[in-house]
Amino acid sequence: MLEMMQGNVLLDGVKISEVAEGEDGMYRVTAKVDSDSVYQTGSAVLSFTESSKKYPKCIPLSALYSGNSGYYVIEIKEDETVLGAQLIAEYVPVTLIENNGEYAAVEGEISEYSKIVVSASKTIKEGDRVRIIEE
Incomplete structure (x- = not known):
């Protein structure tokens, strides 16, 4: 589930294509979002369950x-x-x-x-x- 910081948009079915760890300990995640309601880049909170x-x-x-x-x-x-x-x-x-x-x-x-x-x-x-x- 992806929660955007601006507007609290909750999305399911987010497909992650790349994860890279930055020097600051944060992770840069590239994800494909199949939704017309999200059109900007920026910070978000990503929750996932690894199966x-x-x-x-x-x-x-x-x-x-x-x-x-x-x-x-x-x-x-x-x-x-x-x-x-x-x-x-x-x-x-x-x-x-x-x-x-x-x-x-x-x-x-x-x-x-x-x-x-x-x-x-x-x-x-x-x-x-x-x-x-x-x-």
């Missing part, structure tokens, strides 16, 4: 790690040993598509059934035995 796609694999941002070879998640896999079943940490590479500060959309070899580490009390290396503590 995001829906992604099939979204994880908490705290579950996303980065290393020398890119992003990864730590998946917990069950391994059968002579001592019985043990939980082992495995690094699974993922590609970061988008994040919103709380969640990350990723692509990689994880599924909705994968058990991934969201937080840990110490550093987990690949192949480490781990214990799950449910909160």
Whole structure:
């Protein structure tokens, strides 16, 4: 929605074609306005909502790690040993598509059934035995 400073004209459906940050910290926005009621240039207040796609694999941002070879998640896999079943940490590479500060959309070899580490009390290396503590 665009609100012009002179005349309080409210407009919906404004199409932004360019955004550039100025040295003063202000932004210069070039927009196409499909309305005969606006014919001058000048200051305005622009309100917008940024929408995001829906992604099939979204994880908490705290579950996303980065290393020398890119992003990864730590998946917990069950391994059968002579001592019985043990939980082992495995690094699974993922590609970061988008994040919103709380969640990350990723692509990689994880599924909705994968058990991934969201937080840990110490550093987990690949192949480490781990214990799950449910909160």
